[in-house]
Amino acid sequence: xxxxxxxxxxxxxxxxxxxxxxxxxxxxxxxxxxxxxxxxxxxxxxxxxxxxxxxxxxxxxxxxxxxxxxxxxxxxxxxxxxxxxxxxxxxxxxxxxxxxxxxxxxxxxxxxxxxxxxxxxxxxxxxxxxxxxxxxxxxxxxxxxxxxxxxxxxxxxxxxxxxxxxxxxxxxxxxxxxxxxxxxxxxxxxxxxxxxxxxxxxxxxxxxxxxxxxxxxxxxxxxxxxxxxxxxxxxxxxxxxxxxxxxxxxxxxxxxxxxxxxxxxxxxxxxxxxxxxxxxxxxxxxxxxxxxxx
Amino acid sequence: xxxxxxxxxxxxxxxxxxxxxxxxxxxxxxxxxxxxxxxxxxxxxxxxxxxxxxxxxxxxxxxxxxxxxxxxxxxxxxxxxxxxxxxxxxxxxxxxxxxxxxxxxxxxxxxxxxxxxxxxxxxxxxxxxxxxxxxxxxxxxxxxxxxxxxxxxxxxxxxxxxxxxxxxxxxxxxxxxxxxxxxxxxxxxxxxxxxxxxxxxxxxxxxxxxxxxxxx
Numbered sequence: 445x446x447x448x449x450x451x452x453x454x455x456x457x458x459x460x461x462x463x464x465x466x467x468x469x470x471x472x473x474x475x476x477x478x479x480x481x482x483x484x485x486x487x488x489x490x491x492x493x494x495x496x497x498x499x500x501x502x503x504x505x506x507x508x509x510x511x512x513x514x515x516x517x518x519x520x521x522x523x524x525x526x527x528x529x530x531x532x533x534x535x536x537x538x539x540x541x542x543x544x545x546x547x548x549x550x551x552x553x554x555x556x557x558x559x560x561x562x563x564x565x566x567x568x569x570x571x572x573x574x575x576x577x578x579x580x581x582x583x584x585x586x587x588x589x590x591x592x593x594x595x596x597x598x599x600x601x602x603x604x605x606x607x608x609x610x611x612x613x614x615x616x617x618x619x620x621x622x623x624x625x626x627x628x629x630x631x632x633x634x635x636x637x638x639x640x641x642x643x644x645x646x647x648x649x650x651x652x653x654x655x656x657x658x659x660x661x662x663x664x665x666x667x668x669x670x671x672x673x674x675x676x677x678x679x680x681x682x683x684x685x686x687x688x689x690x691x692x693x694x695x696x697x698x699x700x701x702x703x704x705x706x707x708x709x710x711x712x713x714x715x716x717x718x719x720x721x722x723x724x725x726x727x728x729x730x731x732x733x734x735x736x737x738x
Numbered sequence: 739x740x741x742x743x744x745x746x747x748x749x750x751x752x753x754x755x756x757x758x759x760x761x762x763x764x765x766x767x768x769x770x771x772x773x774x775x776x777x778x779x780x781x782x783x784x785x786x787x788x789x790x791x792x793x794x795x796x797x798x799x800x801x802x803x804x805x806x807x808x809x810x811x812x813x814x815x816x817x818x819x820x821x822x823x824x825x826x827x828x829x830x831x832x833x834x835x836x837x838x839x840x841x842x843x844x845x846x847x848x849x850x851x852x853x854x855x856x857x858x859x860x861x862x863x864x865x866x867x868x869x870x871x872x873x874x875x876x877x878x879x880x881x882x883x884x885x886x887x888x889x890x891x892x893x894x895x896x897x898x899x900x901x902x903x904x905x906x907x908x909x910x911x912x913x914x915x916x917x918x919x920x921x922x923x924x925x926x927x928x929x930x931x932x933x934x935x936x937x938x939x940x941x942x943x944x945x946x947x948x949x950x951x952x953x954x
Binding site: 463465468469471472473476486489491517518519520521522550552553556557560581583585586587588590593594597607608609610665666668669672682684703704706707709710711712713714716717719720721724725 | 769772775776779780782783828829830831833834835840843844847848849851852854855856859860862863864866867868870871872881884885888889891892893894896909913916917920921924925928
């Protein structure tokens with residue numbers, strides 16, 4: 445009479461549905477971490493949107509001025525920093541003059557980090573690039589899209605001094621640079637607000653300046669309508685965009701290497717989604733059978 | 739008067755910003771208002787800092803349960819700002835590599851900030867496993883699109899569909915999804931948002947929407 449109640453045996457599918465989330469975390473950690481130890485440099489197909497960025501820079505003659513806005517912080521660094529480094533390699537290698545700024549407080553520091561990395565390259569170091577002549581970092585100014593709008597009339601009103609406190613009227617590179625009419629291209633690296641959308645709305649639409657951008661993978665899809673309309677000449681979307689750009693300039697960097705990690709992580713996620721759906725349908729079938737039996 | 743004055747100011751500034759786009763002589767007023775905005779934006783940073791310190795100092799003073807977190811916030815704030823302001827060569831050099839500020843940025847702020855963002859990968863994986871189900875036609879379409887993009891935009895795309903003719907590989911399909919259905923959806927969302935923003939702005943300028951003043 446005193447029968448012990450055995451706990452109901454969980455089926456394989458039940459176990460699969462309620463798998464401990466720590467197992468998923470562990471597998472993702474392995475999928476992301478292990479590939480970093482392998483030096484894989486696969487060839488990447490360069491898509492038209494990335495080709496747009498590459499061609500925009502290639503079409504500029506040496507000495508052209510490019511305004512580069514760093515609108516992100518270290519949180520988005522894995523995706524955007526490789527783009528920044530590849531862009532500096534490409535543009536400085538082609539002797540373009542860079543006017544760097546940031547609408548995010550951390551942006552100008554990210555620019556300095558990328559420059560520091562790029563200056564280690566032999567072909568860039570031998571150019572003996574000088575601050576104030578070949579590139580300048582204007583620093584950060586508060587004001588978001590109002591800064592973009594005001595720069596359309598006068599850079600000096602938004603940035604009276606560069607990041608080091610030097611009046612921009614005393615910087616050789618800034619001589620003759622009054623507003624967007626005096627720059628040949630804008631390159632924006634953005635992880636949110638303010639970012640590419642604001643540059644399109646306040647610089648491209650109003651002052652008709654040419655814009656290319658690098659965005660996080662989350663943000664990039666929202667920029668595709670601007671490419672179709674021609675408001676944006678090209679975009680680097682996420683790690684893949686960075687890797688394609690590195691391929692286009694012929695110098696594989698971290699973005700290409702990180703793509704292996706991203707591939708493994710995507711495969712793991714896809715496998716988990718398939719398993720989750722198999723379990724869902726098996727349990728659903730089981731439940732409807734039980735209901736049919738009454 | 740406490741309500742009327744802000745309403746009138748909002749209406750004047752809002753209308754001026756719109757009208758100046760069509761009447762260039764009014765750009766002078768627009769520039770003036772933008773100057774005010776810059777000043778307010780700069781002061782907002784100081785206000786934010788003071789607020790941060792006040793809220794967290796209050797927690798510590800009143801020995802609230804989360805006082806230790808308040809202490810960490812104040813310590814973190816001082817640990818970055820004091821070296822940045824006083825020991826990093828001043829305005830001329832604090833952004834340069836090699837300064838204490840730069841060192842702290844690279845070795846403390848940088849990894850902490852990147853770590854917070856990186857955690858998303860784990861939560862996305864876990865959430866996809868538990869929530870991504872082909873329950874109906876719509877969710878199945880979403881699932882298929884997600885698969886095409888997740889596999890089509892990484893290296894495996896060429897490995898598993900390289901045998902297909904050019905233009906029909908998984909990567910091409912992913913590009914098609916991004917260029918057409920995705921862009922069409924984005925455009926619809928953008929138009930909807932733009933109409934919403936325009937109507938909200940109009941309500942604010944006309945004084946119908948007063949939530950920004952607090953209450954109501």
